[in-house]
Amino acid sequence: MQAAAAAGKSALDRYFPGLWLAAFFFLVVTRAVNTAPDVALTVLGLLGAVYCAAFRREPWRRLFAEHALILVPALALALAILWSQSVMVRHGGLPGVVPAQAPLLICLPVLAIFLANPGNFQAVVGLFAALCVWHFFSMPLEAVTGFKLTWHPVELIAREAWPFRYQASGLAVQSYTFVGLFLPMFYLAWGPLVHKRAFPQWRLPVSIMAILPLLWLIPVATVQSRSALAGAFLAGILAFVSIQRGLRPAGWLLLIGCAVVAIWFYLYLFAQGKTGPELRIAYLKLYLRESLDWHWLATGRGYPYGVDPPPVVPGLTPLAHSHNDIVQVFFSWGLPGLVAYLAFWAGLLRLVGRRFVARGEHWPALALVAVVPNLITDVGFHFFEKAAFLVILAAMCMACAGPPREPAPAGQMG
Secondary structure (H helix, E strand, O other), X not given: OHHHHHHHHHHHHHHHHHHHHHHHHHHHHHOOHHHOOHHHHHHHHHHXXXXXXXXXXXXXXXXXXXOHHHHHHHHHXXXXXXXXXXXXXXOOOOOOOOOOHHHHHHHHHHHHHHHOOHHHHHHHHHHHHHHHHHHHHHHHHHHHHOOOOOOOOXXXXXXXXXXXXXXXXXXXXXXXXXXXXXXXXXXXXXHHHHOOOOOOOOOEEHHHHHHHHHHOHHHHHXXXXXXXHHHHHHHHHHHHHXXXXXXXXXXXXXXXXXXXXXXXXXXXXXXXXOOOHHHHHHHHHHHHHHHOOOOOOOOXXXXXXXXXXXXXXXXXXXXXXXXXXXXXXXXXXXXXXXXXXXXXXXXXXXXXXHHOHHHOXXXXXXXXXXXXXXXXXXXXXXXXXXXXXXXXXXXXXHHOOOOOOOOOOOOEEO
């Protein structure tokens, strides 16, 4: 009897983490903001928590002891989201709707524990690298030819921006959600490869690893998002400089050339059909005023919206959001949600600064740099992909909080 129980536990330990990770990333990669897998992620998160509480008690206790400044605000934010949604249901809101951000946050500690396994971490980095390679070739082809390569039943958006005739869709239902997950995902693959946290046997020249972040601007440009291009360009420049020990004249010429092309794309190619700052600032102010309504300070309005329709600025095109991450969190989930969200960011930035940037390992910060401009000018945590990215980044940082492996010989990166 005991032998059978031990064999069952051994099989569970061997297969459950891998199957859980496969299910989690399948949901994250293939679903989008319009079809966020709230029920599936909730079940997955609870199953993972039960498994860790039963079979991984020591790693579970150690994780919460070391990273309470991230995990406690994350779970508090999940509770604030669920509380807000329950209040909206009682006021006549949509029944049975659980924003997928809450189960994503519940999955965070389980994800961190499973990624602490080197084999699991390496498999996930390999998945990210494969997705980046896919985007690098598929998105320019979509943007130039209009030939859809993704499996979502949504047509490409026709938008003339020479040489692109379409706005590439990436792997999400809405083309601009590429910015939330797949744009910064590049650094979640690039960084662990550079610092030998995954595939340490690989020997990659520094010059190749330095230029890859700038080449990543090609698929990013096909999205035709100004904030995406700005974030990717800034992160690419910082990555290029951080990995090189002194730039040669050719390196400076490359940076100047990339800057000229990026500015041209930003000012000319993507100007057509884009909303101006006046519209966004007007709605930013309106949503902030609505957030300060004392009736909703403790709960927020819920998301999707509860009993009230989205606010409208008279004379302007209706917008269903504030085009700003912080204001939208305040509007949707009230003051408790905002405090928990800001505390989560403070814990994440503290971890990135002390455990990575201070040691000369910049990839978590570069991933944040790539996506932050879009958080400022568009919806942030409310989009499923952006919430998923923040959860994945936090989990990877907690899993990699220890020092990296020894650096590769000069002229090579592993």
